[in-house]
Amino acid sequence: MLNYENLIGRFEEVIQSKEWSELQDKFNKSNNIYILGHGGNLAVADHAAADITRLSNGQRLAQAPGSAILATSLINDTDWDQWMVSWMEAFTRNRTEEQISQSLVLGISSSGRSKDIIKALQWANTRGLNTACITSHALSEKVENCTIVELGAEYYHTAEVLTLLLTYELTHGSGCATPPINNNRPEELKQLNWNKGIRKHSYPDETINLGIDFDGVIHKNSSGYHDGTIYDDPVDGIEDALKTLSEQYTLICYTAKAKSDRGLVNGKNGTQLVWEWLEKHSLDKYISKVTAEKPRAVAYIDDKAFRFTDWNSCIADLKNSGVL
16 A cells, blocks of 8 residues: 555644744735746646636736746756746746735745755745745755745655645635535636625635534543543434534534644554544444544534633633633
């Protein structure tokens, strides 16, 4: 079986990092995105640029040096290390200072030693463009003011697939829809990305998801963490409850067991263990996803939660419960 290096775990770990938040913020503030890569990563860059532009609801224009004609011409006129600098110069020459300040140069590298990308990022920084790089290993040269998102992947296939997923996450994190298959026409995208007036919900899944904690709500967890296994029986009445809820909502199970920093138990990560337990008790058919991330949802069902209305009431509830 292909070693995909816990792709989903890596994805969740990356998007919870400080560096990812910084990149997302730069992306959200940018109207022009320049995506740089070579080899398989240039294909990722070209694909990402097309979809960022298409899915951005008119907010962003993304470009990548995907033409072999252009690339080889620039390489011939300069050299390998400088051709992306030449491409950047050509595509930003007529930009105003305001446009430059609202532009992002995003490099994609697997090894971290891609000199053409590093030179372009260094050049972009000196010209006042925002810079970032998604790379599997640390960059071999320093780039000032550049946000570095390290994946830590050992295989090209993992790095390239993960990077493409992350470019979709950037679009998703900017508030624009990444549509399901067969709901991809311009008028459908326009509806998904409706942005006139004030919306009650920031994203459509806030109206269809229900978040349900695992331990103490689905799994009895009567001995706490215990030995790290999922050892207990289902909470009484859970199957009927999940069946009823799933008829109206998409049910997402969130649990600290799914965190990427949790050690393996019997050679399996927490997400695998939760799914195995759900399947064992025939509850998996009601659950759409198991995640460590708090999902967007209509409501959350959690045995440790305190409903917030105002701080005076909340503090009183915490004191009454013995938390304070």
